[in-house]
Amino acid sequence: MGALNGSKILIGREDGGSRLQIAVYKQGKRIYVNVPTMTPVANCVSRLNLNNHIGHCEIIVDPAGQMYIRNLKPQNVTFVDGMCIAEKQIFPYSNVCLGEYQYPLDLNSVLTQAEMLAAKIDRQIASQGGGMNPGGMNNGKAGNGGQSAKETVDIRHLEQMYQYYEDEKAAIMKKKKNLTLVASITPIFTIGGSVLAIGAEKFGIQGDAKSITIVFMGLAIVVMLISFWLRFTDKSDQQLKELTETFQHNYNCPKCGRFLGMQPYFLVKQMKKCPGCGREFRG
Ligand SMILES: [Zn+2]
Numbered sequence: 142m143g144a145l146n147g148s149k150i151l152i153g154r155e156d157g158g159s160r161l162q163i164a165v166y167k168q169g170k171r172i173y174v175n176v177p178t179m180t181p182v183a184n185c186v187s188r189l190n191l192n193n194h195i196g197h198c199e200i201i202v203d204p205a206g207q208m209y210i211r212n213l214k215p216q217n218v219t220f221v222d223g224m225c226i227a228e229k230q231i232f233p234y235s236n237v238c239l240g241e242y243q244y245p246l247d248l249n250s251v252l253t254q255a256e257m258l259a260a261k262i263d264r265q266i267a268s269q270g271g272g273m274n275p276g277g278m279n280n281g282k283a284g285n286g287g288q289s290a291k292e293t294v295d296i297r298h299l300e301q302m303y304q305y306y307e308d309e310k311a312a313i314m315k316k317k318k319n320l321t322l323v324a325s326i327t328p329i330f331t332i333g334g335s336v337l338a339i340g341a342e343k344f345g346i347q348g349d350a351k352s353i354t355i356v357f358m359g360l361a362i363v364v365m366l367i368s369f370w371l372r373f374t375d376k377s378d379q380q381l382k383e384l385t386e387t388f389q390h391n392y393n394c395p396k397c398g399r400f401l402g403m404q405p406y407f408l409v410k411q412m413k414k415c416p417g418c419g420r421e422f423r424g
Contacts, residue, residue, distance in 0.1 A: 144259040145202045145252070152239075152251065153189030153196035154182045158380050160309075162189045163251055164196075165258040168266060172258040174391055175384075176250055177305050185240025187217050197239050200231070200255075210237060257298050264395050268418075293423040294396045294415065300406040300424070306388045307405075313377045313384065320375060324368040330361035396420050 148167035155162040159181035164173035173191060187197040198219045201209045211228040212219040220238040221229045231237065237246040334357025341353060393400045399417030401409045406424075414421045 143206075144263055145256050146206045147204045148202050148255070148259050148262075150200040150202070150251065150255045151189060151191075151194065151196040152198050152200065152246070154184075154186045155383070156188055156190065157376060157383065159184075161186075161246075161251075163255055163258075164189065164191055165255050165262065167259050167262045170262045170265065172261055172391070173387075174254055174258060175305075175309075175387060176247070176254050177308075178247060178250075183240055183242050183244040185242045186244050187214055187240075200251075208232065210235075261395055265398065268396050268398075292396075293421045294394065296395065296409065296422045296424045298395075299392060299401070299409060302388070302392055303406045306384065306392070309384050310381065313381050317375070317377050320368070320371055320377075323364070323371060327361050327365045327368065330357050330364060333357055334361070394418060394420070 145165075148165055151164040151166065151173075153162060154160070155175055161176045161178050161182045162173060163176055164171055171191070173189075187195070189196040196213055197217055198210055198212050201211065203209070208231050209228060210219060210221060210226070210231045212226060217239075218225050218241055220226065220236075220243055221231055222236050231248070233248065233252060235248060237248050238244060239246055334354045337357065338351070338354040388403075389400055394415040394417055397415060397418035397420075399415060401412075401415075410422060410424045412422065
């Protein structure tokens with residue numbers, strides 16, 4: 142657990158979505174990520190607001206590696222081993238639930254992800270050579286030319302990150318496709334109604350033709366309204382945008398922070414070295 146020592150993990154539900162989000166704070170730096178979960182995070186889990194440092198709870202890891210969980214809002218509840226707590230020491234095997242409906246937190250996967258982020262912060266600090274360089278992004282370019290190129294950089298964690306991005310993207314696209322499907326039902330009712338009405342008239346069925354048309358038109362309007370409402374309240378464009386941003390924020394060279402492109406892990410591996418800092422990839 143080394144990398145997490147002396148850090149803080151803020152935990153909550155992502156803004157505008159229902160995934161679990163964590164932010165790791167260490168030595169004045171912050172990285173956040175969405176943690177893959179089996180089910181959407183329940184509404185009783187408070188949202189994470191990165192700018193205002195608000196979340197459901199936080200885990201504090203002291204320099205010796207002891208972990209404490211703290212409930213962050215009086216309106217929240219956080220449970221440890223079935224007990225409602227304000228602050229309590231926890232262990233990797235502790236049973237943590239969030240909110241009044243006791244959403245079970247996958248502590249193991251939270252700690253695994255958080256440790257990866259903490260290690261990334263460590264690498265960022267190390268590559269900045271003591272952190273005295275202002276402006277962050279492009280340093281490491283000057284000064285450590287030839288010899289650092291021999292250093293390799295471990296990119297194995299990017300494989301899982303890319304997979305997660307692909308899975309989430311597929312889920313959002315599927316939702317969008319279903320919305321289009323609902324919208325495409327409307328003309329079936331409208332046309333179907335007209336065809337039946339014309340048919341009824343042709344075969345001399347009196348009176349009913351009009352009522353059939355009206356029923357079908359009515360159905361068409363109902364479906365249209367439902368589909369309009371679904372599209373109106375649909376957040377998938379926003380979710381896709383956020384997903385992509387988070388991905389671009391995290392899918393980068395652990396050494397120099399250069400974004401490695403919207404390409405699968407195996408293609409990144411084929412690049413053999415980082416186009417930014419020239420370090421060889423180990424994956
Ligand atoms: Zn690099």
